[in-house]
Amino acid sequence: MEHQPKKKATIYDLSVLSGSSPSTVSAVLNGTWRKRRIKESTANLIRDLAQQHQYTANLQARGLRSSRSGLVGLLLPVHDNRYFSSMAQTFEAHVRSRGQCPIVVSACRDPQEERHTVETLIAYSVDELIVAGATDPDGVHALCVASGLRHVNIDLPGTLAPSVISDNYQGARMLTEAIICRFSQDMQLKADELYLFGGRDDHASRERIRGFRAIKRERMQGDADKCIEPTGYSPNTAQTAFERFYEREGKLPRGLFINSSINFEGLLRFMSQHPDEAFADIVVGCYDYDPFGSFLPFPVIMIRQDADAMITKAFQILSENRPAVRTYLIQPHLVPPRTALKGPLDAIKDIE
Amino acid sequence: MEHQPKKKATIYDLSVLSGSSPSTVSAVLNGTWRKRRIKESTANLIRDLAQQHQYTANLQARGLRSSRSGLVGLLLPVHDNRYFSSMAQTFEAHVRSRGQCPIVVSACRDPQEERHTVETLIAYSVDELIVAGATDPDGVHALCVASGLRHVNIDLPGTLAPSVISDNYQGARMLTEAIICRFSQDMQLKADELYLFGGRDDHASRERIRGFRAIKRERMQGDADKCIEPTGYSPNTAQTAFERFYEREGKLPRGLFINSSINFEGLLRFMSQHPDEAFADIVVGCYDYDPFGSFLPFPVIMIRQDADAMITKAFQILSENRPAVRTYLIQPHLVPPRTALKGPLDAIKDIE
DNA sequence: ATTCATTGCACCATCGATTGTGCAAATATG
DNA sequence: CATATTTGCACAATCGATGGTGCAATGAAT
Numbered sequence: 001m002e003h004q005p006k007k008k009a010t011i012y013d014l015s016v017l018s019g020s021s022p023s024t025v026s027a028v029l030n031g032t033w034r035k036r037r038i039k040e041s042t043a044n045l046i047r048d049l050a051q052q053h054q055y056t057a058n059l060q061a062r063g064l065r066s067s068r069s070g071l072v073g074l075l076l077p078v079h080d081n082r083y084f085s086s087m088a089q090t091f092e093a094h095v096r097s098r099g100q101c102p103i104v105v106s107a108c109r110d111p112q113e114e115r116h117t118v119e120t121l122i123a124y125s126v127d128e129l130i131v132a133g134a135t136d137p138d139g140v141h142a143l144c145v146a147s148g149l150r151h152v153n154i155d156l157p158g159t160l161a162p163s164v165i166s167d168n169y170q171g172a173r174m175l176t177e178a179i180i181c182r183f184s185q186d187m188q189l190k191a192d193e194l195y196l197f198g199g200r201d202d203h204a205s206r207e208r209i210r211g212f213r214a215i216k217r218e219r220m221q222g223d224a225d226k227c228i229e230p231t232g233y234s235p236n237t238a239q240t241a242f243e244r245f246y247e248r249e250g251k252l253p254r255g256l257f258i259n260s261s262i263n264f265e266g267l268l269r270f271m272s273q274h275p276d277e278a279f280a281d282i283v284v285g286c287y288d289y290d291p292f293g294s295f296l297p298f299p300v301i302m303i304r305q306d307a308d309a310m311i312t313k314a315f316q317i318l319s320e321n322r323p324a325v326r327t328y329l330i331q332p333h334l335v336p337p338r339t340a341l342k343g344p345l346d347a348i349k350d351i352e
Numbered sequence: 353m354e355h356q357p358k359k360k361a362t363i364y365d366l367s368v369l370s371g372s373s374p375s376t377v378s379a380v381l382n383g384t385w386r387k388r389r390i391k392e393s394t395a396n397l398i399r400d401l402a403q404q405h406q407y408t409a410n411l412q413a414r415g416l417r418s419s420r421s422g423l424v425g426l427l428l429p430v431h432d433n434r435y436f437s438s439m440a441q442t443f444e445a446h447v448r449s450r451g452q453c454p455i456v457v458s459a460c461r462d463p464q465e466e467r468h469t470v471e472t473l474i475a476y477s478v479d480e481l482i483v484a485g486a487t488d489p490d491g492v493h494a495l496c497v498a499s500g501l502r503h504v505n506i507d508l509p510g511t512l513a514p515s516v517i518s519d520n521y522q523g524a525r526m527l528t529e530a531i532i533c534r535f536s537q538d539m540q541l542k543a544d545e546l547y548l549f550g551g552r553d554d555h556a557s558r559e560r561i562r563g564f565r566a567i568k569r570e571r572m573q574g575d576a577d578k579c580i581e582p583t584g585y586s587p588n589t590a591q592t593a594f595e596r597f598y599e600r601e602g603k604l605p606r607g608l609f610i611n612s613s614i615n616f617e618g619l620l621r622f623m624s625q626h627p628d629e630a631f632a633d634i635v636v637g638c639y640d641y642d643p644f645g646s647f648l649p650f651p652v653i654m655i656r657q658d659a660d661a662m663i664t665k666a667f668q669i670l671s672e673n674r675p676a677v678r679t680y681l682i683q684p685h686l687v688p689p690r691t692a693l694k695g696p697l698d699a700i701k702d703i704e
Numbered sequence: 705a706t707t708c709a710t711t712g713c714a715c716c717a718t719c720g721a722t723t724g725t726g727c728a729a730a731t732a733t734g
Numbered sequence: 735c736a737t738a739t740t741t742g743c744a745c746a747a748t749c750g751a752t753g754g755t756g757c758a759a760t761g762a763a764t
Contacts, residue, residue, distance in 0.1 A: 008498075008499055010719090010720055010721085011720070011721065012720075012721095020743075020744085021743070021744045021745075022720085022721080022722095022744090022745095023721095023722075023723075023743085023744070023745080023746090024742090024743060024744075026720090026721060026722060026723090027722090027723090027743095030721085030722080032722090032723090036723090036742085036743080037740085037741055037742055037743080038742065038743070039741085039742060039743085042742080042743085054498065056471055056474070056475050057475060057720085057721070058416070058475060058477075058719085058720050058721065059472070059475040059476050059721095060412045060413075060415040060416045060421065060475075060476060060477055060719085060720080060721090061412075061416050061719070061720035061721040061722090061749090062720080062721050062722075063412040063721090063749090064410070064412045064413050064416050064719090064720080064721075064722095064748095064749050064750065064751090065720080065721050065722045065723085065748070065749050066721085066722065066723095066749085067749070069412065071476075078441060078697060078700065079431070079437040079438070079440040079441045079444070079456070080434065080437045080438045080440070080441040080695060080696055080697050081437070081697070082432065082434075082437075084437075085431045085432045085433070085434075085436075085437040086431070086432045088431040088432070088456075088458075089430060089431045089432040089458065092431070092457070092458055101457075101472050101476075102457060103455055103456075103457070104431070104440075104455075104456050104457070105444070105453075105454060105455070105456070106440075106441065106444055108700045109700065110700075119408055120411070120453050122408070123408050123409060123410060123411040123412075124411050124412060124423075124453075125410075125412055146360075146406065147360055234697065234698070234700070235692075235694075235697065235698065236698060261644075262697065264644075265643050265644075265692060265697075268643050268644065268646070268647055268692035269692040271647060271690065271692070272690055272691055272692045290644050291617050291620050291644075292613075292616075292617075292620065292642050292643075292644030292645040292648065293644040294620070295620055295623060295648050295649070296644065296647050296648065296649070297647070297648070297649040338623065338624055339624055340587075340617060340620035340621040340623070340624045342587075343432060344432055345430060345432050345433070345586065345587065345614065345617075346586070346587065346588060348430065348460045348461065348462075348586065362749095362750055362751085363750070363751065364750075364751095372713075372714085373713070373714045373715075374714090374715095374750085374751080374752095375713085375714070375715080375716090375751090375752075375753075376712090376713060376714075377751095378750090378751055378752060378753090379713095379752085379753090381751095382751085382752080384752090384753085388712085388713080388753090389710090389711055389712055389713080390712070390713070391711085391712060391713085394712080394713085409750085409751070410749085410750050410751070411751095412749085412750080412751095413719090413749070413750035413751045413752090414750080414751050414752075415719090415751090416718095416719050416720065416721090416749090416750080416751080416752095417718070417719050417750080417751050417752045417753090418719085418751080418752065418753095419719070
């Protein structure tokens with residue numbers, strides 16, 4: 001690695017080379033030169049020089065002066081999950097198409113980390129921010145307001161900023177119903193055989209539980225309010241819950257509503273410890289579509305949240321000048337077992 | 353959204369409030385005040401004021417002055433894949449632990465996009481850069497050198513900067529061997545029943561093909577050089593390849609080496625179009641571990657690349673002052689079917 | 705009491721761009 | 735030819751933080 005940090009060219013260098021003033025150079029290179037009535041020939045000269053010397057603007061300097069940055073942020077809970085990673089992919093495409101620079105950061109579902117990360121983004125004068133699945137969206141909101149940062153919640157709603165979320169109630173209804181329908185007449189599922197695992201006390205989990213219960217009430221006998229085991233959003237706690245259930249009952253429930261694909265990974269861990277018989281006649285319904293999850297050896301019905309629609313709506317809200325503080329619901333889709341959907345990767349051209 | 357952009361406090365505001373000079377305020381707030389022999393009481397006063405007024409440094413200004421930014425970049429091919437998303441997760445944890453701010457961006461395996469993205473990062477004075485899976489690492493290198501940006505390649509090697517990659521040859525050998533071993537004596541796989549699908553003309557694909565061929569040569573009769581179908585890194589082209597094969601031969605090969613989980617998604621798409629019989633006695637070996645992929649209805653052996661070790665090594669190289677331009681090999685791990693490994697998500701504390 | 709060293713801080717140039725303002729030269733108008 | 739416009743650009747302040755330098759006040763040493 002030869003280090004010859006050939007200092008980057010600045011408008012001052014070009015100003016000397018071209019014989020015009022720095023402000024002229026600046027105007028030419030940032031596109032405002034017509035407004036400033038710069039001669040076309042001057043502009044061309046400067047642009048040529050810029051190319052020759054590989055000029056690129058120092059965006060920190062520009063940002064400092066204009067108190068904008070050209071950066072658009074996406075705050076995620078985690079990267080390592082197909083729902084959020086495909087959201088990131090979609091987000092990047094949107095931001096790029098607007099000529100800005102996408103920045104994706106995760107905050108691990110930790111309210112403190114969320115606020116700290118947002119403060120950092122603000123310190124870089126990020127222009128707009130999408131706050132996805134935040135544990136404390138209103139805390140983040142306070143920071144954004146203090147510095148006039150436009151922002152939208154997505155996936156989990158806040159009470160102070162516009163929010164775009166999935167219709168988790170409807171989605172849970174669809175999913176619960178689909179689980180029940182997988183069982184034939186003679187093997188019909190009973191209320192105490194249909195369990196919900198995963199999630200915690202957030203808006204999404206609550207809505208899903210509400211939908212789950214509603215369908216149980218409508219379609220089944222027995223107590224619809226039981227059979228709920230929130231485990232938090234981690235594979236391990238979910239696994240433990242499955243293990244405990246299995247120890248207690250000697251089997252898993254035949255119908256499993258899993259609150260998130262992250263919790264589904266807990267079931268995988270359980271599976272790796274138990275023989276196939278434990279899953280012989282199981283049906284799983286799971287929030288957050290994962291293509292591989294859809295093809296497991298037992299029927300897996302999934303809900304695919306429409307990240308694309310949510311991102312699109314979020315940007316639309318960001319472009320309004322006085323967006324209403326309300327929550328927009330986006331319909332998620334039911335994905336039958338053994339389905340391979342297209343995703344954002346398909347938009348990427350591949351050579352060869 | 354009440355817009356009352358209470359201008360953010362600056363060191364000048366605090367300097368007026370505290371009665372000391374801006375440079376004193378700056379020194380106190382950035383920690384260099386002892387070196388500047390500022391009285392402890394002055395420092396306390398200023399720190400209190402800073403808290404009261406919610407001061408946070410303008411990082412663009414700081415970056416402009418010091419020509420550093422506190423940002424560390426990770427350039428990915430894509431987000432939407434468990435290998436790269438878990439790499440992102442690991443990367444963030446590393447950077448955070450060093451008190452810097454992680455920035456993850458994807459460039460879609462497009463050399464132009466890669467260069468453009470890196471130019472943008474440079475324009476923000478990113479301090480260090482990890483270039484993961486770049487299609488044109490040397491092109492990126494040229495830009496980095498021109499501005500003195502420390503960088504390391506990861507996943508795919510370049511010829512001009514230090515690189516940290518998986519031992520794809522060994523990995524492919526392990527994987528190929530494991531596929532062959534899945535078949536019992538009486539059902540033994542023949543050379544023309546073991547195919548490799550996916551990948552393209554990059555270093556990783558070449559090494560994997562080399563390993564694949566080597567084992568075929570060592571363990572099987574027949575031509576070891578055939579049975580290779582590079583399809584690029586996209587689900588769709590892989591699917592097409594499977595479809596064509598199926599049309600031609602009336603079945604899939606019994607042994608399938610799939611070059612990447614992205615290509616594996618092509619197999620999923622194929623599966624959704626065909627009855628189960630098409631996969632009755634199939635064995636798949638696939639690069640890039642995906643927890644759900646590991647539990648499909650047929651045996652799936654996976655290779656897990658050690659993203660954590662790669663990231664760790666990369667940061668170690670970044671911290672050397674004259675790193676050697678060489679390629680470091682990291683051993684990947686073979687993951688038997690039906691295995692649920694822990695990942696970076698497990699490091700995240702979850703409440704409830 | 706004078707000298708010297710130390711403490712504690714203020715001053716100011718600087719990073720690289722943006723932008724309001726002003727002014728000379730070129731051109732148009734009468 | 736004299737005045738009014740327009741064209742084309744230069745000047746200089748500014749964004750917020752950093753860090754080298756210099757200077758007064760305090761305390762120590764002789």
